[in-house]
């Protein structure tokens with residue numbers, strides 16, 4: 645679904661990723677972790693084309709995105725959904741109107757049909773029906789995250805990118821959100837790359853974990869990473885907060 649080869653990103657002299665390779669396979673959920681400033685968000689932005697890599701290729705759904713321009717690029721991006729860290733909903737629009745924005749841009753259906761699709765997406769992410777008529781500011785933080793997930797799902801994407809989806813949720817809200825993401829992946833066959841700091845999410849729903857280390861990505865299952873010999877990985881997975889994950893994978 646996604647193949648990164650030899651990716652290099654940098655801002656001025658500061659190199660963020662260097663010769664980075666990464667593969668994401670159909671139907672899997674992969675968690676992307678790494679220290680603060682290690683380049684998780686920059687990698688996500690590079691994949692979805694918001695940042696241009698200085699070197700390397702981003703192949704998405706079998707196509708080198710560097711060769712796409714204009715309409716072809718928009719069509720490719722329409723096959724992916726992104727939930728940004730802060731939700732990035734339009735505050736002046738209702739949830740329904742927010743979900744309709746990408747549908748109008750890419751599919752151009754009748755207004756009523758778009759509203760019906762939006763209502764389906766609202767239900768799909770477990771929001772009550774009346775949430776569609778509310779503005780983001782009228783929703784709780786957890787509901788806003790679900791609303792922005794509904795918008796990311798607007799065009800029935802095959803590939804979904806989530807940037808710290810459970811940040812700011814209480815443990816119960818976060819575990820409900822995890823269940824939702826796992827259910828979506830199973831039921832819709834979605835492939836998901838999720839930036840997260842949440843060790844419980846990693847343990848509960850991720851098939852593999854990608855760790856940004858020294859400008860590259862190391863990928864493995866939780867069990868494999870628990871054995872991986874690198875100071876950051878050891879501290880992360882073997883620190884006090886990694887206890888639950890460790891117990892699950894004993």
Ligand SMILES: Nc1ncnc2c1ncn2[C@@H]1O[C@H](COP(=O)(O)OP(=O)(O)OP(=O)(O)O)[C@@H](O)[C@H]1O
Pocket residue numbers: 655660678679680681682683684685686687
């Ligand atoms: N537009 C930009 N211009 C210059 N430097 C940037 C830009 N965006 C990110 N950076 C730098 O790139 C590095 C990686 O940033 P990034 O946001 O990807 O980190 P992260 O791993 O997502 O961190 P966190 O876990 O704290 O969110 C940081 O040093 C950051 O300052």
